[in-house]
Amino acid sequence: MGRAIHAVPIRDEIGGIAAIWYREWKVFLREKSRIVASIVSPILWLLVFGGGLGRNVSIPGTEYQAFIFPGILAQAVLFSSVFFGVYIVWDRKIDFLKEVLVAPMSRTSVFVGKVIGGATDSVVQSLILLVLGAILGATGLIPGLHPSLVRFAIALPLLAITTASLVSVGLIIGAMMESPEGFQLVSSFLLFPTFFLSGALFPLDRLPAWLAPLVAIDPLTYSVDALRHAILGRAHFALALDLGVMGGFLALVVWLGSVAFARMKV
Amino acid sequence: MGIIELEHLTKRFDGLTAVNDLTLDIADGEFFGLLGPNGAGKTTTLLMLTTLLKPTSGTARVNGFDLVRQARQVRNAIGIVFQDPSSDDTLTGYENLKLHGMLYHMPSALREERIRDVLALVDLTDRKDEIVKHYSGGMRRRLELGRGLMHRPRVLFLDEPTLGLDPQSREHIWTYVERLVIEAKITVVLTTHYMEEADHLCGRVAIIDHGRIAALDTPAGLKRVVGGDIITLGVQAPDLAAVQALGVVDEVDHKDGILKLTVRDAKARLPRILQAIGAVDWVEVHPATLEDVFIHYTGHEIRDVSEEGGWAERSMRYRSGTR
Numbered sequence: 001m002g003r004a005i006h007a008v009p010i011r012d013e014i015g016g017i018a019a020i021w022y023r024e025w026k027v028f029l030r031e032k033s034r035i036v037a038s039i040v041s042p043i044l045w046l047l048v049f050g051g052g053l054g055r056n057v058s059i060p061g062t063e064y065q066a067f068i069f070p071g072i073l074a075q076a077v078l079f080s081s082v083f084f085g086v087y088i089v090w091d092r093k094i095d096f097l098k099e100v101l102v103a104p105m106s107r108t109s110v111f112v113g114k115v116i117g118g119a120t121d122s123v124v125q126s127l128i129l130l131v132l133g134a135i136l137g138a139t140g141l142i143p144g145l146h147p148s149l150v151r152f153a154i155a156l157p158l159l160a161i162t163t164a165s166l167v168s169v170g171l172i173i174g175a176m177m178e179s180p181e182g183f184q185l186v187s188s189f190l191l192f193p194t195f196f197l198s199g200a201l202f203p204l205d206r207l208p209a210w211l212a213p214l215v216a217i218d219p220l221t222y223s224v225d226a227l228r229h230a231i232l233g234r235a236h237f238a239l240a241l242d243l244g245v246m247g248g249f250l251a252l253v254v255w256l257g258s259v260a261f262a263r264m265k266v
Numbered sequence: 267m268g269i270i271e272l273e274h275l276t277k278r279f280d281g282l283t284a285v286n287d288l289t290l291d292i293a294d295g296e297f298f299g300l301l302g303p304n305g306a307g308k309t310t311t312l313l314m315l316t317t318l319l320k321p322t323s324g325t326a327r328v329n330g331f332d333l334v335r336q337a338r339q340v341r342n343a344i345g346i347v348f349q350d351p352s353s354d355d356t357l358t359g360y361e362n363l364k365l366h367g368m369l370y371h372m373p374s375a376l377r378e379e380r381i382r383d384v385l386a387l388v389d390l391t392d393r394k395d396e397i398v399k400h401y402s403g404g405m406r407r408r409l410e411l412g413r414g415l416m417h418r419p420r421v422l423f424l425d426e427p428t429l430g431l432d433p434q435s436r437e438h439i440w441t442y443v444e445r446l447v448i449e450a451k452i453t454v455v456l457t458t459h460y461m462e463e464a465d466h467l468c469g470r471v472a473i474i475d476h477g478r479i480a481a482l483d484t485p486a487g488l489k490r491v492v493g494g495d496i497i498t499l500g501v502q503a504p505d506l507a508a509v510q511a512l513g514v515v516d517e518v519d520h521k522d523g524i525l526k527l528t529v530r531d532a533k534a535r536l537p538r539i540l541q542a543i544g545a546v547d548w549v550e551v552h553p554a555t556l557e558d559v560f561i562h563y564t565g566h567e568i569r570d571v572s573e574e575g576g577w578a579e580r581s582m583r584y585r586s587g588t589r
Contacts, residue, residue: 009338012371019368027356030397095352102316103369104341266318 016105017113024117028124038125042076043132046142054143059203061234063144069133070227071200073159074220076129077122078198081163082191084118085170086183093180098266111171111261115254118167119160126159145231154230161246162223168253175260198224204236219249267330269294269421269453270315274324277310277477284310286477287324292455292470294420297447299468300457301556307477308457309349312425315455316346329420342370345419347410349426353398359385359409360394363416370417384412387449388442404435408442415450422447424456428463440466461556471556473563480563485556492554492562493517495532497539499525500547508542515539517562528554528562 028034046065050072054064091097100110130152137145170187177183197211198220207215215221226242228235235242268291277285285307292298300308313319315328317337326333329343353362363384367377385391388408398406407427414422427443428436444467447454458464464471465485473481473488481488493516504525509515514535517528525543529535532551540546561567 015371016369019365022368023354023357023361023365026361027354030356095348095350096354098318098346098348099352099366100369102318102341102344102346104338104371105369266313 013105013109016103016109017116019103020100020110020113021117021120024114025120028117028121034121035125035128038076038080039128039132041079042072042129045072045075046133046136050142062232063142065142066137066144066146066232067203067228068201069137069142069145070155070231071198071224073126073129073133073155073227074162074198074224075195075200077126077159077163077223078166078195078220079191080125081118081122081166082170082173082187084121084167085172085174085187086180088114088171088174089177089180089183092266101266107261107264108258111168111257112254114171115164115167115257118170119163122163122167123156123160126156126163130155151231151233155227158223158226158230158246161250162220165219165246165250165253168250168257172253172257172260175257175264194218194220197221199236200224219245222246222249268292269296269330270298270326270328270455272315272324272326275311275314275321275326276323277307277314277319278322283477285314285321288477288479290472290479290482292453294453295451297454297467297469298456299464299471300455300474301459301461301464301471301560302457302474303459306474308459308474309425310477311474312346312423312455312457316344316423317341342417343420344423345414345417345421346423347407347414347425347427349429351406351410353406353410353413355399355401355406356397358395358397359390359401362398362409363394363413366413366416372417380416384416387415387446388412402435403431404438407431407435407439411439411442411446415446415452418450419452421453421455422450424454426457426459428458428460436460436463443467461560465556473560475564481559488556488559489554492558493528494530495528495551495553496555496558497527497529497532497536498550498552499527499543500549501525501543501545502547503545504543508544509539512538512542528558 046069050065050068057064059067088097091100101107133142133145134147134152136142137147169190173186174183177186197215197218199215200220204215204221204225222237222242222245225235225237226239226246229239229242270290270292272288272290275285275288276283288311300311302308310319314321314333315326317333317340320334328340331339331343333340354365357365360381363381364377367380372380385394388411390405390409390412393401393405398409401409411427424443428439431439440463443454456464456467468485470482470484471488472479481491483491500523502523504520506518506520509518509527515527515529517526519526527539529539536549536551540549557567
């Protein structure tokens with residue numbers, strides 16, 4: 001037994017989290033197509049959907065394309081984060097997951113390492129989208145979007161909190177699913193309602209009575225709203241409420257994720 | 267005191283008893299084999315001993331630590347090569363080892379030193395920067411074998427280490443395993459359903475069938491129990507009474523026109539036996555193998571598992587899906 005083996009447990013846990021992050025980061029860098037794919041779809045939404053509809057829709061106070069920019073950022077993070085959970089299903093299909101679970105670290109740390117790994121991917125993706133958004137705004141391709149370093153910089157931590165929650169959700173589903181097909185099915189059921197109800201594409205001011213409560217229980221609603229505060233300077237809810245819900249939801253899913261990982265079958 | 271001690275270790279999965287009341291001591295430095303067909307409970311036993319599965323009842327200690335209450339200490343003391351591929355095939359060989367070093371909390375200088383040692387040991391130094399996807403099945407196994415030893419465990423578990431490999435790669439792996447074990451001076455627990463593998467590598471073998479230990483001894487000792495040689499004859503209507511009357515046959519098994527006799531010193535006694543039996547289509551004599559021992563104790567042959575697909579095949583199948 002080497003000297004490394006008797007290290008302090010808390011340091012072991014952090015080392016283990018770093019190990020898992022290292023792996024996810026290497027894989028992310030190696031799969032460039034994934035990065036490109038995660039950028040193309042949001043740009044299509046912004047330019048084609050936003051551009052096409054924007055000419056015919058007016059949003060009080062701003063242009064439609066600029067208005068949906070925060071929502072499209074949230075959408076990009078939503079899809080890439082939740083789908084990250086499918087990789088745990090693949091890890092289990094071969095015995096790679098066992099290699100990680102048999103290491104001297106807690107399952108909670110395995111979960112946290114995965115969350116940080118998945119969130120890093122989405123933050124990089126968000127950063128690219130913010131830069132592209134700034135360029136598109138500055139060149140007038142997204143009318144009404146006025147790039148500001150401070151505002152865009154504030155958006156990034158908000159996106160980081162959002163992706164951490166959503167990666168957790170993906171991992172919880174992944175921990176319970178035996179097959180990638182099952183994962184795909186369950187996550188699609190979740191993703192589309194979450195996206196459409198979040199108000200990413202419409203303002204929350206004049207919702208039909210049946211729709212308002214559904215929008216209110218969608219956790220992504222508050223991320224989109226917070227991002228509007230940051231990027232557009234105007235939104236529906238108070239920023240404190242948005243941050244409170246985002247923080248509370250993150251705490252909830254991290255806790256649920258630790259439980260799901262502790263119970264996960266190898 | 268053994269380095270691994272099982273006391274009434276039992277695992278049930280809704281109604282099915284996969285591991286049934288195993289009590290067993292494995293001494294420090296032993297090369298121990300768990301031999302049995304698929305579904306006999308070997309892998310379940312291994313998953314319990316490596317803390318990945320909680321026993322339903324009973325206990326076990328590895329390196330003096332309780333499996334359930336001191337799981338972390340157990341994990342620090344063990345290395346394992348899993349049945350299915352367990353390296354990340356989007357990473358290089360080096361990166362897989364670095365990841366392992368990080369998971370086992372090695373400071374970076376020590377980690378780099380161990381990676382070098384391990385790569386040299388399994389002859390992968392030249393290929394370390396290649397992505398594992400491009401490795402052959404045998405190379406990947408070797409990488410995982412080296413990785414299992416990288417943190418210098420006291421006990422190394424090998425779960426079907428050559429499953430699905432071609433015979434040549436299998437013998438290669440055996441050579442590596444023997445070399446590694448000699449250099450690392452550790453205890454090895456191996457599961458296999460290959461008789462030759464258990465015979466070739468293990469100091470002691472437990473024959474496992476339906477979650478129980480059917481027999482436990484050295485391969486030589488087990489073969490001695492069967493008692494000498496096996497005479498197999500193709501014969502439709504043998505005169506079994508006359509054969510028994512010779513008083514040299516220990517065991518008789520006749521079905522589907524094939525007669526199996528267990529006889530000590532078969533060569534010298536064969537002529538008399540043939541005379542007693544009558545008309546015979548063909549004869550074969552071989553010294554008792556572990557296969558015969560297995561049949562002796564369990565009453566059936568080790569079931570064929572090829573239909574489930576080998577390790578290499580599965581590694582191919584999941585390759586496209588893994589990152």
